Amino acid sequence: MNANRPTIFALATPPGKSGLAVMRVSGTRASTILSALTQGKPCPERMATLCNLYEKNEEKPFDHALVLWFKGPASFTGEDVFELHLHGGPAIIDAASEALLSLGAEPAGAGAFTRRAFENAKLDLVQAEAVADLIDAQTRGQLEQAQRQLRGDLGALYGTWREDLTMIRAQIEACIDFPEEDDVMEDALAALGPKVSTLMAQIDMHLQDHHRGERVREGLRIALIGKVNAGKSTLLNRLAGEEAAIVSDEPGTTRDVVRVRLNLGGFLVELADTAGLRTSNHHIEIEGIKRARRTAKDADIRILVVDASTPEAVEGDVLTLLRDGDFLVYNKCDMQSAKWPSANTVPGLEVSPHTLSAREGKGVDEFLKTLGARVVSLLGAQESPSLTRARHRLALEDTKRALALCVDRLQDSPELAGEHLREAGAALGQITGEAGNEEVLGKIFSAFCIGK
Numbered sequence: 460m461n462a463n464r465p466t467i468f469a470l471a472t473p474p475g476k477s478g479l480a481v482m483r484v485s486g487t488r489a490s491t492i493l494s495a496l497t498q499g500k501p502c503p504e505r506m507a508t509l510c511n512l513y514e515k516n517e518e519k520p521f522d523h524a525l526v527l528w529f530k531g532p533a534s535f536t537g538e539d540v541f542e543l544h545l546h547g548g549p550a551i552i553d554a555a556s557e558a559l560l561s562l563g564a565e566p567a568g569a570g571a572f573t574r575r576a577f578e579n580a581k582l583d584l585v586q587a588e589a590v591a592d593l594i595d596a597q598t599r600g601q602l603e604q605a606q607r608q609l610r611g612d613l614g615a616l617y618g619t620w621r622e623d624l625t626m627i628r629a630q631i632e633a634c635i636d637f638p639e640e641d642d643v644m645e646d647a648l649a650a651l652g653p654k655v656s657t658l659m660a661q662i663d664m665h666l667q668d669h670h671r672g673e674r675v676r677e678g679l680r681i682a683l684i685g686k687v688n689a690g691k692s693t694l695l696n697r698l699a700g701e702e703a704a705i706v707s708d709e710p711g712t713t714r715d716v717v718r719v720r721l722n723l724g725g726f727l728v729e730l731a732d733t734a735g736l737r738t739s740n741h742h743i744e745i746e747g748i749k750r751a752r753r754t755a756k757d758a759d760i761r762i763l764v765v766d767a768s769t770p771e772a773v774e775g776d777v778l779t780l781l782r783d784g785d786f787l788v789y790n791k792c793d794m795q796s797a798k799w800p801s802a803n804t805v806p807g808l809e810v811s812p813h814t815l816s817a818r819e820g821k822g823v824d825e826f827l828k829t830l831g832a833r834v835v836s837l838l839g840a841q842e843s844p845s846l847t848r849a850r851h852r853l854a855l856e857d858t859k860r861a862l863a864l865c866v867d868r869l870q871d872s873p874e875l876a877g878e879h880l881r882e883a884g885a886a887l888g889q890i891t892g893e894a895g896n897e898e899v900l901g902k903i904f905s906a907f908c909i910g911k
């Protein structure tokens with residue numbers, strides 16, 4: 460623990476009027492400050508104590524509030540910490556801030572509490588990120604993933620890989636240090652190759668998860684695509700339960716990509732409405748169609764909307780955008796002239812066909828159910844913890860590259876192979892923070908809000 464570090468404070472609850480406002484204070488001076496605030500009333504550890512709280516040299520208390528005292532290192536940050544559960548009014552919050560300032564505490568920067576927890580080894584970096592995810596979670600799926608990460612499952616997985624790396628490196632170094640018996644050394648080095656390859660394969664499997672964990676965090680991307688006037692915007696509005704996109708019988712209305720966020724089966728989904736696909740010579744519409752194609756390509760699931768009242772076969776260009784697992788929706792089934800095939804009509808692709816009326820709502824619930832089930836099947840619980848951030852993915856890719864170089868040099872230059880293993884370990888260590896540098900840490904914690 461660093462004694463020279465300032466003692467920090469911040470509101471842990473949102474600013475504004477509320478029933479309660481929780482002010483958190485952490486640092487070496489916490490105990491002195493608390494005792495000044497309560498004018499000496501003792502607060503036992505980890506017990507709620509009702510106290511009068513005073514500003515410096517004041518006789519009248521500014522609040523009558525609960526105080527929680529945590530003696531370090533048994534606290535969130537690992538330092539001495541206390542919390543004031545104040546009445547949640549701006550005047551009280553101001554008075555408390557004034558009192559803390561005058562007693563020598565400093566306002567905390569973004570993520571300062573979690574950063575101290577990390578620096579005092581209360582959390583690894585992956586767990587610190589999980590704290591941010593936990594607070595940001597809007598769906599059950601996000602919540603469960605963050606909780607799992609906070610429990611340490613992901614950090615533990617990366618930890619095992621680091622241990623494996625250290626073991627292999629020790630063995631290589633032993634070969635380098637005792638090169639007397641050439642045969643023995645060659646055999647020993649040859650035996651290490653498969654070990655490194657196994658580790659690479661494990662990392663590969665973890666990387667090839669179709670971005671599951673990242674999608675749970677950021678939302679699964681679903682794109683509505685199809686020809687103009689098929690009813691894509693109507694369907695988006697119906698699914699979102701709000702008028703997010705403009706609906707019109709004028710073809711080519713939607714040009715920008717309109718995105719709405721939904722909770723499907725407990726997971727966050729980002730549904731995108733796109734410009735209708737057709738040949739156009741209007742430059743804005745052409746740009747819209749370009750964006751529609753890109754959105755379709757990047758999406759995890761595509762929903763091709765077809766106007767069932769114009770009995771054209773599903774054909775052409777739009778079909779090339781579809782992939783296995785996508786959806787085909789025959790819309791406008793309320794119309795007399797509507798027709799739809801009884802079976803899947805996209806040759807060579809496993810798409811799920813549905814018939815509905817986006818405008819009248821008929822068939823929409825059934826469609827939502829199937830769509831929800833598909834989301835759950837893509838994002839639902841898995842045995843091993845998932846990769847959750849692009850930052851981790853990049854570090855793992857670096858690890859894998861270094862391991863590949865290691866395997867290449869194992870026979871002809873064990874020294875170099877050992878060096879590549881060290882690089883692999885450093886890349887892996889970046890994830891949990893053992894090898895974190897200031898720049899990386901600064902970036903991660905500044906994304907937190909104040910009070911976390």
Ligand SMILES: Nc1nc2c(ncn2[C@@H]2O[C@H](COP(=O)(O)OP(=O)(O)O)[C@@H](O)[C@H]2O)c(=O)[nH]1
Binds near residue numbers: 689711712
């Ligand atoms: N009868 C009927 N009309 C619909 C249905 N869905 C959309 N429409 C109409 O079709 C036209 C085009 O709809 P829109 O959602 O803007 O299509 P988009 O170009 O694919 O976004 C509008 O006049 C809608 O009211 C439906 O289920 N039934």
Ligand SMILES: [Mg+2]
Binds near residue numbers: 692693705706733
């Ligand atoms: Mg539209």
